[in-house]
Every structure is written in structure tokens, then in C-alpha cells.
Amino acid sequence: MNIGDFNLRQRRISKSLVNRRAREYVEKKPQLKGIIGLYREVFSVQRRMSQRIPDRLPHIEGAQVSSRLQEGKLLLEPEEVEIDLPLLVEMIREIGEALLRKGEKEPEGMRAFLEGIAQETARELVEGYLAGDEDRFNSLAESQPVEPELIYLLLHLSLAPFYWKAAGPLARQADLDQVPRGTCPVCGDLxxxxxxxxxxxxxxxxxxxxxxxxxxxxxxxxxxxxxxxxxxxxxxxxxxxxxxxxxxxxxxxxxxxxxxxxxxxxxxxxxxxxxxxxxxxxxxxxxxxxxxxxxxxx
Ligand SMILES: [Zn+2]
Ligand SMILES: [Zn+2]
Known part of the structure; x- marks a missing residue:
């Protein structure tokens, strides 16, 4: 069987598609204008920045993909995601700015956090985030001027494009039609x-x-x-x-x-x-x- 032969088609969403669809949702429900505008803005930053993440060959292929799936292991373990820290910091700033521009009210300390975030802090926070250890993440985030939940959200949104890049080629090689697990078979998230x-x-x-x-x-x-x-x-x-x-x-x-x-x-x-x-x-x-x-x- 060749790559791409599997039935389950992955999503194909572009900025123009998201914009078009967003307009349709707002036409039907005008009260969604604010929140949908925010999503459009964030998606547009993610898309633009994702073009700067280089394409890489997948770290596993063919039989390794199937055997990991069969064993219930992730196709992309946290340590297998390649993250360019300077780009991540830029992404955090841009997504944070988008939240400030389009969000309803300005979260306390957000501007100070965005201005002050250094690569070293970003690296530590990402490690805590990827380890999935809430206590560790919160204790790292506590010294920052914004709420830990907001930092988590910023990281989640900013890391997504790195995950898209790595997950795409893996998902296309895997038979994902019937996977009896409630978390992502590629990256493990909800x-x-x-x-x-x-x-x-x-x-x-x-x-x-x-x-x-x-x-x-x-x-x-x-x-x-x-x-x-x-x-x-x-x-x-x-x-x-x-x-x-x-x-x-x-x-x-x-x-x-x-x-x-x-x-x-x-x-x-x-x-x-x-x-x-x-x-x-x-x-x-x-x-x-x-x-x-x-x-x-x-
Ligand atoms: Zn249940
Ligand atoms: Zn995933």
C-alpha cells in the first residue's frame, strides 16, 4: 500500500477557507463576530509563521508507524518535536498581540509578559508544557506577570504550527480509521x-x-x-x-x-x-x- 492510500482524509484548511467559512458563521449568528474574529486572527498568525518552519522528513516511516500505532505509542513523542526557539518566541509575541487586539478585555500583565519573554524562559516553559506536568508548569509560570492558564494557552497556540508540520507526514502514513483512544494517536493531546x-x-x-x-x-x-x-x-x-x-x-x-x-x-x-x-x-x-x-x- 502506498502512502496516502488510507481512507481517512485529513483536514485541508487554508487562510482563505477559514476566512470564507468564518464569514458564513457570523452571517448566521452575528453575536459570534468577536470570538470568530479572534480565531481568524490567531489562525492567520499561525499560518503565516508556519511557512517559516522548514519541512523535514518524518523521523519514523512505514512499518515503524504501524508498529507504534499497534503498541498504542505516540507517533510523535514530545522529545521528537523540533522547536526553533527564536521562532517560537516570535510566535508567542504575535499570538499574544492578536489576543490583545481582538480579545474582549486585556489580561493583566500580558504586555509585560510579551515584552519580557526571553528564549531561556520560553525553553523552560516549553519543557514544562511538553512534560505534561501541571505542577511543574505552574511553578515555572508563577514567576511570570500573567496567569499560568494564559501562558499555557499561548504556548498551546504557538506550538501548534510546529506540531502541524511534524504531524502531517505521519498522519498521512498511518491507518487512523479505527483508533480506540480518546487522545491524539500522533501527539497525545485532547x-x-x-x-x-x-x-x-x-x-x-x-x-x-x-x-x-x-x-x-x-x-x-x-x-x-x-x-x-x-x-x-x-x-x-x-x-x-x-x-x-x-x-x-x-x-x-x-x-x-x-x-x-x-x-x-x-x-x-x-x-x-x-x-x-x-x-x-x-x-x-x-x-x-x-x-x-x-x-x-x-
Ligand atoms: Zn466516559
Ligand atoms: Zn495531535
Whole structure:
């Protein structure tokens, strides 16, 4: 089988596509103008900066890709991501500026943080972030003038383009149609949300960091892996059957899923879907469920 023969198509989103789709969402719901404008701005910085990250050959290929998948190992371990620190610092600054320009209110200490961030600080913060150790990250972030959550968000958004570059060639070599894990098989991060593939209803999740898509069993909870059908179900509003909330009564978490998208799946911009279905998050929380995924901005 040749590279690219697998069925699951990865997303293909460009700046012009995101802009076009963003306008459509805002036309339908004018109250989303602010948050969608913010996403457009951040995406445009990420896209522009990503062009400065050199293409590299993937660090594993062919049989190694399949064997890592079979063993449940990540295709891209944290130490395998190559990060150009000066470029990362520039990215953090530019994304921070975008948040200041388009965000609702200015977070305390943000300007001071952006002005003061040095490569050495960035390196330490990235190490803490990549280690996935919340305490370590928070203790590193505490000496900074902004809240640790905001630094985390800035890093998440700024590292994404490095992950896109590395994840793309790996995802294209891997059979990701049926991967029974609730975190990204390439980089290990949480998904953003899911959609049902038009041709066969396969439930596809999309990584909030590297953007990889993978097929996940419909009869399993992505967060606690239960397959107890008594505990799993979905609901939707009568006036909007294309947006479902999959609820799990075992771990009390939920997943938002889009279905019936009329365009090509590759061009479905899930971050925009997520931002435009915030009312479903409120509904799920009202019913006592916690979000199992990340959001676009957290
Ligand atoms: Zn990922
Ligand atoms: Zn669950």
C-alpha cells in the first residue's frame, strides 16, 4: 500500500477557507463576530509563521508507524518535536498581540509578559508544557506577570504550527480509521470535538494541537473508554439536529459532534464549529456533564 492510500482524509484548511467559512458563521449568528474574529486572527498568525518552519522528513516511516500505532505509542513523542526557539518566541509575541487586539478585555500583565519573554524562559516553559506536568508548569509560570492558564494557552497556540508540520507526514502514513483512544494517536493531546463522516457515519475526532483526525468507535466513550451502552447516548436540539452532544453517564463527560456537513469533510473547520456551538456546552454543563475536550481557547 502506498502512502496516502488510507481512507481517512485529513483536514485541508487554508487562510482563505477559514476566512470564507468564518464569514458564513457570523452571517448566521452575528453575536459570534468577536470570538470568530479572534480565531481568524490567531489562525492567520499561525499560518503565516508556519511557512517559516522548514519541512523535514518524518523521523519514523512505514512499518515503524504501524508498529507504534499497534503498541498504542505516540507517533510523535514530545522529545521528537523540533522547536526553533527564536521562532517560537516570535510566535508567542504575535499570538499574544492578536489576543490583545481582538480579545474582549486585556489580561493583566500580558504586555509585560510579551515584552519580557526571553528564549531561556520560553525553553523552560516549553519543557514544562511538553512534560505534561501541571505542577511543574505552574511553578515555572508563577514567576511570570500573567496567569499560568494564559501562558499555557499561548504556548498551546504557538506550538501548534510546529506540531502541524511534524504531524502531517505521519498522519498521512498511518491507518487512523479505527483508533480506540480518546487522545491524539500522533501527539497525545485532547481532541477539540468530532464529526460524523458523511459517507459512512464514522465518528472522527480532531486533535486540538496538531490537527490530526482519527476515527473513533461510536459505541465507546473517548474519555473513560466505557462501552456500556446503558451509560452512553446522545441528545440534540429539535431545531438543530446536526449538532449532537454525546453524553457518558460513566465519567459524566461529553463530546460535541457535528453531522450532516454539506461540504467536503476536509474543509470542515472544527474550531469554528466549536466556537459556534457554545450553547451546547452550556446545555451539557446544566445537565451536570463536564467537557472532555479542549476548547479553541483553553
Ligand atoms: Zn495531535
Ligand atoms: Zn466516559
Amino acid at each position: 481532541p477539540l470535538m468530532g464529526f460524523l463522516r458523511a459517507e459512512d457515519g464514522l465518528r472522527v475526532l480532531e486533535c486540538s494541537r496538531c490537527g490530526t483526525r482519527w476515527g473513533f468507535p461510536r459505541l465507546m466513550c473517548p474519555f473513560c473508554s466505557t462501552t456500556d451502552q446503558e451509560k452512553l447516548g446522545y441528545i440534540y436540539a429539535e431545531e438543530d439536529p446536526n449538532h449532537r452532544l454525546y453524553l457518558c453517564d460513566n465519567c459524566h463527560r461529553y463530546l460535541k459532534v457535528t453531522q450532516g456537513y454539506a461540504g467536503k469533510d476536509e474543509e470542515l473547520v472544527l474550531p469554528l464549529e466549536d466556537l459556534s456551538t457554545a450553547h451546547l456546552d452550556l446545555e451539557a454543563e446544566k445537565r451536570g456533564y463536564r467537557r472532555g475536550c479542549r476548547t479553541v481557547f483553553s
